[in-house]
Amino acid sequence: GNSVTQMEGPVTLSEEAFLTINCTYTATGYPSLFWYVQYPGEGLQLLLKATKADDKGSNKGFEATYRKETTSFHLEKGSVQVSDSAVYFCALLYQGGSEKLVFGKGTKLTVNP
Amino acid sequence: EPEVTQTPSHQVTQMGQEVILRCVPISNHLYFYWYRQILGQKVEFLVSFYNNEISEKSEIFDDQFSVERPDGSNFTLKIRSTKLEDSAMYFCASSVGRNTEAFFGQGTRLTVV
Numbered sequence: 578g579n580s581v582t583q584m585e586g587p588v589t590l591s592e593e594a595f596l597t598i599n600c601t602y603t604a605t606g607y608p609s610l611f612w613y614v615q616y617p618g619e620g621l622q623l624l625l626k627a628t629k630a631d632d633k634g635s636n637k638g639f640e641a642t643y644r645k646e647t648t649s650f651h652l653e654k655g656s657v658q659v660s661d662s663a664v665y666f667c668a669l670l671y672q673g674g675s676e677k678l679v680f681g682k683g684t685k686l687t688v689n690p
Numbered sequence: 691e692p693e694v695t696q697t698p699s700h701q702v703t704q705m706g707q708e709v710i711l712r713c714v715p716i717s718n719h720l721y722f723y724w725y726r727q728i729l730g731q732k733v734e735f736l737v738s739f740y741n742n743e744i745s746e747k748s749e750i751f752d753d754q755f756s757v758e759r760p761d762g763s764n765f766t767l768k769i770r771s772t773k774l775e776d777s778a779m780y781f782c783a784s785s786v787g788r789n790t791e792a793f794f795g796q797g798t799r800l801t802v803v
Binding site for chain 1: 725733748792
């Protein structure tokens with residue numbers, strides 16, 4: 578079946594450090610891929626998305642590229658801020674039948690000043 | 691900016707009681723979803739709803755769960771006889787079309803005691 582594997586957290590970084598959160602997926606066909614973010618005490622917000630191979634999603638300085646050959650969608654940011662502290666979820670949406678998002682376990686990021 | 695709203699933000703209920711979680715999806719959206727997140731675990735799909743009927747449900751969504759769109763704006767999740775293991779954050783989401791990005795509400799934290 579379809580599944581998403583995210584790197585285990587928690588991740589703790591200093592402000593202005595480089596961030597990578599790894600995400601790989603297993604799916605039949607060509608899913609759409611998403612990163613959602615959950616700030617403390619809040620709901621899930623869509624951070625970025627990519628719908629086909631080689632697409633790059635970007636938002637708020639975060640980027641992720643849909644790599645079909647490695648079935649990956651790693652999240653990166655060049656310089657994190659304290660306000661980026663949150664839980665990040667990678668998710669896929671299978672385009673051929675199921676309507677459900679399949680989420681990874683989430684990676685908690687803490688950025689210290 | 692349009693958003694999905696959920697009420698209440700937190701509900702405490704006794705085991706065996708019925709609860710109704712309420713959601714107002716984004717007004718021009720046609721697909722509605724419930725997900726849940728047990729503390730420390732993955733976000734899990736429960737059910738999707740389109741054209742006034744369930745279009746997909748997970749194995750979690752057993753006979754104690756039901757969904758309804760009673761008045762054209764609200765979308766509700768009812769749990770008939772709550773169990774301790776139903777304690778979780780419940781997220782409502784909506785999307786414009788099938789297999790398009792979903793927008794999530796802030797969540798309702800359900801605590802069964």
